Every structure is written in C-alpha cells, then in structure tokens.
Amino acid sequence: MTILRVRGLIKRYGAVEVLHGIDLDVERGERIAILGASGSGKSTLLRCLNFMEMPSAGEVVLDGEVVGRRERDLIAVRQRVGMVFQQFNLFPHMTALGNVMEGLVTVRRQNKAEAQARAAKELARVGLADKAQTYPAHLSGGQKQRVAIARALAMDPELLLFDEPTSALDPELVGEVLNVIRSLADEGRTMLLVTHELGFAYHVATRVIFLADGLVHEQGTPDEVLKNPRKERTRAFLASHRQFSF
Amino acid sequence: MRWDFASVLANSDALLVGLVGTLRLFAICLVLGLGLGLVVGLGRYARSRWFYLPATAFVEFFRNTPVLVQILWFYFALPILVPFEISPLAAASLGISLNSAAFSAEIFRGGIQSIERGQWDAARALGMRWGQAMRRIILPQAIKRMLPALTNRAIEIFKMSTLGSAVAYVELLQQGKLIASLNFNPIEAYTTVAVIFFVLLWPLLQFTYWMERRLKRDE
Structure with missing residues (x-):
C-alpha cells in the first residue's frame, strides 16, 4: 500500500532550482535511504515532504490525499510525519521527558499524566529511561539524538524522516543512534533516511535512492545501487566514500 | 556653608508620598511598556507587512522623539483634540510607556531573532x-537571553518617572522641588532625592550584572 506519493516535485530558491521534478512512491513498511553528494538536494527533498520547505511545484499525496497548501493542511501532515534533524534541535529549556511530552501536550492536547506516561515509554524504548529529568545540555550527542527520536515517535508518526541523523555525532556515538533506528526498522516502520552511512544503508534500507543535481539518478535495492551501480556518477560517489575504507 | 538635612527629614512624609507616586508610575509603565513592547516587537519580527510596517513606524517615531515632549503633548495638546481630561498620571504613563515600548520592542525582536x-x-x-x-x-x-537588557530598560523607566514632575505629577522629584522651594534648601532636597534613587536602583543594577554573568556561564 502506498503511503506517500510524490509527483513532479520542484523546489526553487529564487532563480536557483534545487529539485527538478522528483517522482517517488513510498510503500508502507519501506525503508528508503537517500544518498547523494552535498548540494544534490537530498535534505531539501526530505524537508519538502513534511512541508518544512514549501515545494515550488508538484504534488505530495499522503495516504491517498493530496496535501493542500493551507496552514491547517500542513499542520495535519506534520503531525503524521515525524522528523529527526542532524542538529537534534532539542528544546534546551525542557528536560528530556519534557521534550518528548511537548508535542502531545501542546499539539495533541493530551493531559499531562497521559503524556508523561507515553513520553516515559518512548524514552525507555530508546534506552534513556534514566535520563528523563536531565536537560539537553547535560546529554551526549548520541543521547540527544535518541531523545529527538523519542520525541518524534511519541506522535505516532506514519512516516519517519531522518535528515542525516548521525552526521553531527562523534564517531563513537554513531552506533547507539543507528541501533535505535535499526530497532525501529525491525518494527516495520516506514522511514526515509538521508545518510552518509553507506554500511547502515546497505544493511537496513529496503531501497536506496541516489540523488544527483536535483533528480533521482539511480535507485534500486541496496545490492543493486551500492554493490552494482549501473551509472557512472553513482559509482564515482560510492568510490569517493570508500576511498579510505580498509 | 552648613548642610541642613534636618529640614528635609522633617518633610519625610512628603517624600514618602512622592515615593509611592514614583512606584505607581513605574509599575504602570513597566507593565504597559514591556507588554506593548512585546506586541510591537512581534510585529517587527513578522513577515507580513500589515504587522511589520505599523510596528516599524511606531518604533521609529517614539525612538526619535523626546519623552518629555511626549508627556507635555499628552498633557497639554491631547485634551484639546479629545473630549476628556488627561490627568498628570495618564500623561506621564502614556509618554513613558510608549517610549519604553519602542525601545523594548527592539530588545524583544533581537531576542526572538537570536x-x-x-x-x-x-x-x-x-x-x-x-x-x-x-x-x-x-x-x-x-526572554532568558533578554533579561539583562529588559532589566536595564526597567531601570531606565524608573528614572524616567521623574519626568512626571513636568506636569506636576506627584513623585519623588516633584516632592523634592516642593521641599526645596518651601525651605530654601535645594542642595539638601535634591541630594536626598538623588540618594533615594541610587539606593533603590543600585541593587537592581547589581542584579543585572549577576544575571549577565550567569547567562554567560550557562551558554
């Protein structure tokens, strides 16, 4: 079943066109890794899917319904599509628990006790039950990102967007975040993941998309795209990433 | 010459009345000035020109006209244009609040943008x-980042309250003037007024220093 359908998505900033017409279908339970050089438009694509950036043209269809451009429609979509950011973007004036509760209390209007119970559950899921009362300033990067994931999960998203979730982390902290994301994959959640972690994409994704110059350049199973790329640019990209592997 | 503070102390009840007047004007202007400042600051931050342009016009106008002129205008000119009386308290409150709103709007806008x-x-x-x-x-x-700047604004508002004396609003300076003219002791009377302000405001200023240090440490 198709949960997300994108047709002819174009994004321009002034005279510069970043995305030149992207078509994309996401089936329920799919895990799509989006790869591409910096500037290829992968983050922009992700941000257009929950309308953090307004597409300049094209159509986004969520669960059979075309998403409109009114504030009300955008808010409804964002509640159904969770997002995790490269820089975590935790709310520094709230504890870990407060961060995870915030959407439930302010957006969903749940009562405090209910939201608190749910938030505690999500923190436990990402292995941070003991950090509930800790403020972000006292968490490591990996812990911050896990709180951010719990914050997104608390809203019961039908689709999760990860925008380079480990790119801002020290290497030794990457694993704990990838493990959490893999556990979500194992639950059968639908997710799109912009990443530079090729190994992770290979093992966890069900499909890999390679973006270049604002277009889908090549896509297929991890084996097809990462092991046997058909196109020259995909090969060059993968080669540059593996330059120093051993 | 001999300093004669006894003649001032003999009028301490008048100074107390003045102090109450100062505090009242300060409280009104603090709430109105910062409250309106937040609204105008949000307008300055807004992308829609319907909010941005009026807010900007407001800030530009009140930042570039003296408070004293505004107070005198509200007291002497406005009643000619409108069918009701303007009390000295109302005129002073309007002048100081609107001016403070214009300045604090820029603090709010900057804080939000940061x-x-x-x-x-x-x-x-x-x-x-x-x-x-x-x-x-x-x-x-x-607001946490703006606190030092807002406290400075509060100190300014407190000192601006003396401008109320221009329309004979009963506050500390007005009472000091009264005592000086009755007892011919301007040195003692005005010195006392200055000392009272210093004693009230010095701790507040120390508080802003402390807050700035603490904020630096947190970030």
Missing part, C-alpha cells in the same frame, strides 16, 4: 502553529 532556526524547525515538525511555537518554544528561551 533563537536558532532549528528550534522553529523542531516545533513546526511536531505540528505546532506559529503561536504555539512562539509561546512554548521560542519566547521562553528568548
């Missing part, structure tokens, strides 16, 4: 409306 874009992103990604994001995420962080 919050990283990622905070807006995270709030919107959860499905928050603009107002919810502002109230729950942006303002609580911005």
Whole structure:
C-alpha cells in the first residue's frame, strides 16, 4: 500500500532550482535511504515532504490525499510525519521527558499524566529511561539524538524522516543512534533516511535512492545501487566514500 | 556653608508620598511598556507587512522623539483634540510607556531573532502553529537571553518617572522641588532625592550584572 506519493516535485530558491521534478512512491513498511553528494538536494527533498520547505511545484499525496497548501493542511501532515534533524534541535529549556511530552501536550492536547506516561515509554524504548529529568545540555550527542527520536515517535508518526541523523555525532556515538533506528526498522516502520552511512544503508534500507543535481539518478535495492551501480556518477560517489575504507 | 538635612527629614512624609507616586508610575509603565513592547516587537519580527510596517513606524517615531515632549503633548495638546481630561498620571504613563515600548520592542525582536532556526524547525515538525511555537518554544528561551537588557530598560523607566514632575505629577522629584522651594534648601532636597534613587536602583543594577554573568556561564 502506498503511503506517500510524490509527483513532479520542484523546489526553487529564487532563480536557483534545487529539485527538478522528483517522482517517488513510498510503500508502507519501506525503508528508503537517500544518498547523494552535498548540494544534490537530498535534505531539501526530505524537508519538502513534511512541508518544512514549501515545494515550488508538484504534488505530495499522503495516504491517498493530496496535501493542500493551507496552514491547517500542513499542520495535519506534520503531525503524521515525524522528523529527526542532524542538529537534534532539542528544546534546551525542557528536560528530556519534557521534550518528548511537548508535542502531545501542546499539539495533541493530551493531559499531562497521559503524556508523561507515553513520553516515559518512548524514552525507555530508546534506552534513556534514566535520563528523563536531565536537560539537553547535560546529554551526549548520541543521547540527544535518541531523545529527538523519542520525541518524534511519541506522535505516532506514519512516516519517519531522518535528515542525516548521525552526521553531527562523534564517531563513537554513531552506533547507539543507528541501533535505535535499526530497532525501529525491525518494527516495520516506514522511514526515509538521508545518510552518509553507506554500511547502515546497505544493511537496513529496503531501497536506496541516489540523488544527483536535483533528480533521482539511480535507485534500486541496496545490492543493486551500492554493490552494482549501473551509472557512472553513482559509482564515482560510492568510490569517493570508500576511498579510505580498509 | 552648613548642610541642613534636618529640614528635609522633617518633610519625610512628603517624600514618602512622592515615593509611592514614583512606584505607581513605574509599575504602570513597566507593565504597559514591556507588554506593548512585546506586541510591537512581534510585529517587527513578522513577515507580513500589515504587522511589520505599523510596528516599524511606531518604533521609529517614539525612538526619535523626546519623552518629555511626549508627556507635555499628552498633557497639554491631547485634551484639546479629545473630549476628556488627561490627568498628570495618564500623561506621564502614556509618554513613558510608549517610549519604553519602542525601545523594548527592539530588545524583544533581537531576542526572538537570536533563537536558532532549528528550534522553529523542531516545533513546526511536531505540528505546532506559529503561536504555539512562539509561546512554548521560542519566547521562553528568548526572554532568558533578554533579561539583562529588559532589566536595564526597567531601570531606565524608573528614572524616567521623574519626568512626571513636568506636569506636576506627584513623585519623588516633584516632592523634592516642593521641599526645596518651601525651605530654601535645594542642595539638601535634591541630594536626598538623588540618594533615594541610587539606593533603590543600585541593587537592581547589581542584579543585572549577576544575571549577565550567569547567562554567560550557562551558554
């Protein structure tokens, strides 16, 4: 079943066109890794899917319904599509628990006790039950990102967007975040993941998309795209990433 | 010459009345000035020109006209244009509040702008409306950063309250003038008024220093 359908998505900033017409279908339970050089438009694509950036043209269809451009429609979509950011973007004036509760209390209007119970559950899921009362300033990067994931999960998203979730982390902290994301994959959640972690994409994704110059350049199973790329640019990209592997 | 503070102390009840008047004017102008300042500051931050242009005009006008002129205008000119009396308290409150609103609007705007874009992103990604994001995420962080500047503004407002004496509003300076003219002791009377202000404001200023140090440490 198709949960997300994108047709002819174009994004321009002034005279510069970043995305030149992207078509994309996401089936329920799919895990799509989006790869591409910096500037290829992968983050922009992700941000257009929950309308953090307004597409300049094209159509986004969520669960059979075309998403409109009114504030009300955008808010409804964002509640159904969770997002995790490269820089975590935790709310520094709230504890870990407060961060995870915030959407439930302010957006969903749940009562405090209910939201608190749910938030505690999500923190436990990402292995941070003991950090509930800790403020972000006292968490490591990996812990911050896990709180951010719990914050997104608390809203019961039908689709999760990860925008380079480990790119801002020290290497030794990457694993704990990838493990959490893999556990979500194992639950059968639908997710799109912009990443530079090729190994992770290979093992966890069900499909890999390679973006270049604002277009889908090549896509297929991890084996097809990462092991046997058909196109020259995909090969060059993968080669540059593996330059120093051993 | 001999300093004669006894003649001032003999009128301490008049000074006390003045102090109450000063505090009343200060409280009114603090609430109105900062409250209106927040509204105007949000207008200055808004992308819509319907909010931005009036807010900007307001700030430009009141930052570039002297408070004393405004107070005198509200007291002497406005009653000619409108069918009701303006009390000295109302005129002084209007002048000082509007001026403070213009200055504090810039503090609010700057504070809100200083919050990283990622905070807006995270709030919107959860499905928050603009107002919810502002109230729950942006303002609580911005106000913390603005506190030293806002406290400085409060100190300014406190000192500006003396301008109320221009329309004979009963506050500390007005009472000092009264005591000086009755007892021919301007040195003692005005010195006392200055000392009272210093004693009240010095701790407040120390508080802003302390707050600035603490904020630096937190960040």
